[in-house]
Amino acid sequence: MIAAAPTARIGAIDALRGLVMLLMLVDHVREFFYYHAQVGDPMNLAVTAPDLAATRLSAHLCAPVFVLLTGLSASLYAGKHGHAAASRFLLTRGLLLVVLELTLVNLAWTGALLPPILYLQVIWAIGLGMIALAGLIRLPRPALAAVALAIMLGHNLLDGVVLAPGDAGYTLWSILHQRGFVALPWGVARTSYPVLAWIGVAAAGYSLGPWFALAPADRRRRLVALGAASLAGFLVLRGLNGYGDPTPWQAGATPGATVLAFLNLTKYPPSAGFLLMTLGTGLWLLALFEALPAARLAWLRVFGGAPLFFYLLHLWLLRALYHLALGLGLFIGSSGRVEAGAPAQLWLIAALVAVPLYAACRWMVGLKRRGRHPVLSYL
Secondary structure, eight states: OOOOOOSSOOHHHHHHHHHHHHHHHHHHHHHHHBSSSSOOOTTOTTTSOHHHHHHHHHGGGHHHHHHHHHHHHHHHHHHHHOHHHHHHHHHHHHHHHHHHIIIIIHHHHHSOSSOSEEEOOHHHHHHHHHHHHHHHTTSOHHHHHHHHHHHHHHGGGGTTOOOOTTSTTHHHHHHHTSOOEEEOSSSEEEOSSOSHHHHHHHHHHHHTGGGGGSOHHHHHHHHHHHHHHHHHHHHHHHHHTBTBOSSOOOOOSSHHHHHHHHHOOOBTTBOHHHHHHHHHHHHHHHHHHHHSOGGGGHHHHHHHTSHHHHHHHHHHHHHHHHHHHHHHTTTBOTTSSBBOOSHHHHHHHHHHHHHHHHHHHHHHHHHHHHOOOGGGGGO
16 A cells, blocks of 8 residues: 655755755865865775864765665655556666766766776666666565665675676676676776665665654654664664674774774665664654754755756866866865865865855756656656
């Protein structure tokens, strides 16, 4: 049975999506302006300043929460249009995202249509997750929830399966679970976001759909309880320092360093501990946003109301600003690259970039509300 769903967009979902997209903006400013390149791991605490590590840590919410909300939104869509329509929408939108990752997104990051390394990142993972979810939603809701939990909490059992290039199944395994390089006719593709765990997150989001047919107070209580259970599970797993993340934590020289080490979880692919921590926080934020007056969240809902439009536009805007800074000789470091310096500058640049993005997203949200063309729903 398909749960009834509201006819209007749920403001708290758009607001939470908008928040994580702004955190993503800060992290991508770091990518462009704290060396314009696929930089080394900013969570390598041995070589990364604590303030930069904390800036990167804030962005850990982005992908898990966004993928969870993707599954949740698909469930609400199914509640209005039926499972068959939802499957078609997930399949076509997922294919679109994969194509965009291979073209416009990689072009924005690398500046080349056929780069020597094609990075398969979050848009690719979301796209494949939606394609997988298009089939999984045929399962009964309890079975789907069980599959989601089994994937999210159990995939670290597969960490010991490591294949080398040339091994049977290496390409498929690199796509599903093990980061690797896949040969292409002109170079290689880097599977930066193995998709198995993200499929589980999307399925978990879809499983939450019936809660949004409940009274708001009941829904908030459930969101808070599930978030608390998720965070408690994270604390237990991380405290035991065994299963749940391939990298154990160690006490640091200061309390702050110890906290960073404790929270420094594996994202590629996202460990069970990483997902418990980030999704638990996301569920609490969703409950909080549901309790806040709608007017206080209006600006966040603008960013979250046109997520794909925001994503494509912010990448190209950052690339343009990077080349402008390079041409004007701004933020040029000893390496000859643009370097924004202290993380506080990254947040400032992101805040300034958010202003034109807000205006553009507000225009797009208005266009989507006024328009009836089905293409607009993909943005």
